[in-house]
Amino acid sequence: MQAKETLFADLVQGRAQQYQVPLYQRTYSWTEKQLRQLWSDVLEQAELIERGEKANTHFLGSVVLAPSPQNDATFPRWLVVDGQQRLTTLSLALAAIRDHIRDAEPDEAERIDEQYLINKWKTGSDHFRLLPTQADRPQFAAHVRGPLTEQAAGGGVAAAYTYFRRKLVEAADPAAPQDVFRIEQAITSRLTLVAVTAERGDNVHRIFESLNNTGLKLSQADLLRNYLFMKLHTRGEHVYESYWLPLQDSLSNEELEQLMWLQLVLDGDDRVRRQDLYAAQQQRFERGGASEEEIDAYIRELHRRAALFRRLLHPEEEPDAAVRAHLHRLDTWQAQATYPALMLLLDRRERGELDSSDTARAMSYVESFLVRRMICRVPPNNLNRIFQAVPGQLPLDMPVADGLHQLLSADNRFWPDDNELREKIQKAPFYQFGRPPQRKMVLQRLEESYEHPEPVDFAAAQLTIEHVMPQSPGDEWLRMLGEDVTDGENAKDLHSRLQHTLGNLTLTAVNSELSKHPFERKQGLLQGSHLEMNRRIAGTERWGAKEILARADELAGRAAALWPAPLRGVGRAERSRDWHLAHQVLAALPHGTWTSYGDLAAFLGSGAQAVGNHLASTPEVANLYRVLTSEGKVSAGFNWTSEDEEGDVRSLLSAAGVAFTVTGAADPAQRLTADDLALLVAEDDDRTEGADTSQSVPSNQDEETRANRFFRQLTADDSPETVEAVRALLASWEELGGWIGHGAGQVTTSAFLMLGEAGAPGRGIWPLTLYPGGGRGGTAQVVFQYLAAREPFTDRGLRLELLTRLNELEGVDIPEGRLELHPSFRLSLLEKDRNRELLAGTLAWFRDRWERRDAA
Incomplete structure (x- = not known):
């Protein structure tokens, strides 16, 4: 056998040929369920064509072919061992398109006929490109030949053809029109098939049996779960017990799959289909080179969002x-x-x-x-x-x-908007659109809008929708309607126009009793109703066209108040993800730095996978190659899209000042976090947020409270030796003539090593900010970026000297690429006497340079 990927167009068009469905195949059996799924896939592909996207075709399935015993060299004939349902359905869809456009564009209709449906110069059964089983041939032939005859009515073939004709009319709705030729293109050139061709002598019936011996398939959620835990080599058991089992217990497998898909959508992927969930998520993880930590985080996030998702499924859980x-x-x-x-x-x-x-x-x-x-x-x-x-x-x-x-x-x-809403409530047949629960909910909400002091318990009440003027009116109703007719209309016409409008509908528990009774009888029943809308109907003297339209107008006003109107003049919706900001921050990467997909995603408020997708499709972005996996490796999915851009990524990284560890990974010390990236494009005011010296006056009680809070938090997280080293550092700074300002944070505070006039905004300067660690150990942040805007450290040479002096401390190794940022080192390093001495000398140098700033 030979197998190859193909398209419907490639399979059937070209020279005269025929595909024959053998006798042992069942008759055509697709129902609306399968047709609806196919139509959804076709419309999705048509939209992708409209957006100009060439990738993301939809795989429809396999077609197994074998040479027919009737085959000859001038007219190839193939037995359709498997795939006749697909081929028949696509042929019927194209026949429906042909007939849909036949009157307006007869030449295009003829083209579709000759390309996909018929062998123009053949007669009899050879006239058809596809020849179904004998039971289906008369119907299929009638639909392909057209016009249809009475004998063609009924059966699965006719039902499928009718379905597509109906959907084509729906697709032409002015509110959201679909181009019919894009639909044709989607069917013929965007639905991929795998054609398996058997050789003469192969046992084709055996092939058919093996292909159709189906078992229980793994769901998308099963596939993704298996993939995730295969990646969790060291922490899989903990993650499974702590997060996955509770997640699995709280949701069914189908619900879990839906949540996984929603997580992709929330991360910005507005095109992934649920049936492509596993492939899409796997591709994103592979592109970003996801680590165990990132997969762990993904499952934790899934677990967190499961509680939110359950509120959609079980609203009673919402507080x-x-x-x-x-x-x-x-x-x-x-x-x-x-x-x-x-x-x-x-x-x-x-x-x-x-x-x-x-x-x-x-x-x-x-x-x-x-x-x-x-x-x-x-x-x-x-x-x-x-x-x-x-x-x-x-x-x-x-x-x-x-x-x-x-x-x-x-x-x-x-x-x-309100005008259209009012018009449709007055004129549109509400009873014939939407699902029954939806129609009932609209009427329930309208009833609730009257705010009756003793409202109906709708959950317990057995209410149904009732036509006040009945659907089958008697003579009394027609006589009353006759009083309201206008020129060119009779009572039956008026009844037909108004019977299903919202003004003529209500909720009641006595539907069968109301039935076709005259209005006077209905008045008595409605008067005893607990629903305010029914009592109002009962309060009218008659129920004709004027009353129905008046009630519709009242309900329209209530509907407009209940359901907010859209804004005016908004224009078309476009994607708002600010990828320009991503391009901007990547262009601003300092020499000797790199970042990861996750860091860039966190900076943008996106998802790592969405970032990877965007960068993969936007090769012109500056410094694209400096976005790496979290381990500092080039993503397996990274590739240059043209030969002009192709290059050795490692060489480019080296040229950009990125160093590598012995394992071949980019130096983690040169990695820029999401916070670092934010600093690269922050406005000057944002860069110094929290550093206003007016908040740090050292002479009042509140300042003493902030200092106590700082040391209380530091003591809770660091060793007594580190705490004492920090106290010594702050004391030595004060001996140098500086003072200590403390941040006002209630959760986490900070300590600024300040120079300048206390309490004077914009007059001070500081080289370090100390932070308690919050469980990770306290840090000293070097505010290079802030210093770049303060004399005399606007001179990059002075900032570089500060960096060099700090790197003399044992355990400190700040890359030059962070000279525009806020790098940090652990406060625990100050436990070593030599480090405290070196830092004290650096701070004295810093003070001297600042005090000599005017002389310089």
Whole structure:
């Protein structure tokens, strides 16, 4: 056998040929479930074509072929051993496209026919490129030949053809139009197949049996779990017991898979499909050269987010009442498409970026977006794409709730405004759009808007939607409607136009009793209802067109108040990830430094994998090669995209001043963290934040409290010898004429070694800031970047001399690349007498240089 990857277009077009489905194959059996998945894949590929992306084709499956006994040299015939369902479905989809455009573009319709469906110059059964089993041939032939006959109706082939015709009409909706020729291109050139061709004499039936002997396949979550724990060589057991087992116990396998996909989306990947989860996450880890520490962190983050995800699945676990109410309604709406946005909101709230009130407000925009679109009959087929893009498109320059409001208000999101909402409530057949739970929820919310003092318990009440004017009106109803008709319309026309509108619908527990009764009978039943909207209906004298439209107008006002409107004039939504900032900071990397994918991601507020994807597709970025794995290695996925840019990465790193350890890794001392990167592009005011000497007056009680707090925190984390060494350092600094300022932080404080007038903002200078370690040991930070803006240390030669003097301390080795940053060393190094002496001499030199600044 021979196997090769191919496309439907390559398989069927070209010279006259035929693919025959053998007798032992079952008849065509795809249902709407398989058709719906295929159509979703086709639309996704059409969107990728629209964006100009050539990669990311969709693998459809295999096709196994064998030479037909009827084969001849001038007209090749192949038996379709496996894959007839796929080939039949794609052929029917193309027949539907041909017929969809036949009237408007007959030449294009003929092209599709001749390229994919027929052998133009052949007759009889040889006329068809695909020949299904005998049971399906009459229907298939009728749909390929067209126009359809009555004999072709019914059966799976006809159902599939009809499905595609319906979807093509839906795709042409003005609210979100899809180009039909991009859909054709997606079907013929973006769905890849593996064609396995058997030789004459091979037992093709044996091949068919082996291909269809299916077992229980591993899920995407299973594959990713296996991959992760194969990478956790030393800490796998701890991570599994501490994080994975609780995670696995709290979610089903399907839910866990969905959470893993959501984590990718939250990290900025707005295009990954759930069925590609394993491949996408594996590729990201491989590209970034993920260490055990990073995989451990990934699983911990998954564990943390699982608690948030459970609130989407089980809203009763949400503690805040307002947020819980929104989650309940969205759960009732079956709004799984909104999960990326909802997870982002819960995640940001947990991180302290918005409170519960703003979270509820943001969720009201999500709810309104869904409800208004449903009422206004906007097709829901692009909801997955819209909400999957939210984490990557959310504006970065405004609060989260406001940013989401703006993002969903973009012109290409189709969030109906108040005018459209009012018009559709009055005119659109609400009862025939959306799912039954969605329609019921809209009516429930409208009822709740009356704020009745004794509200109905909707969870316990068995309420259904009722047409006040019945769907099958009697003579009395028609006579009443006849009083409201206008020119060119009769009572039946008026009934047909208004019966399913929101103004004619209500909730009741006595639907069967109301049924087709005249309005007078319904009035009595509705009057006894506990629902305010029903009592209001019962309070009217009649129920005709005027009353229905008046009620629709009232409900429209309530709907506009319940579900916020979009903003006006927002324009189109575009990705807001500020990759320009990434380019800017990489261009600012000092000589002799490198950074990692994770560091750059943390600086951007993105994910390491998203950063890797962006850099891989943007080869013109300056210093691209200086982004390495966390171990200081070149990523296995790194490659130059053209010969002009190709080079030896290690040589380039060496030329940029990056040193290497004996293992071949970039020197970890030269690695810039996310905080370091932030300093590279920070404004001057940001670089000296927390260093205002006006906060550090040494003569009041508060200052004494800060000093006590500093030493209390230092004592809790460092040895008594280190604490005494720090006390000695601060005392020697005061002997040199300096003073000690302490930061005002309540969680972690600090100590500044100050020179200059105490309490005078902008007049002081300091070479070191000391920090308690918070569990990691205290550090002394050398503020080179701050000094670069203070005389006389604007002279780089003086800063370099300071660095050289500090590097004389045993255990201190600050790379020159950090001369523009805030490098640090451990305070525990001061336990050594020689180090204290050297540091005291360096500080005396620093004071002397500063005092002589005017003379210089």
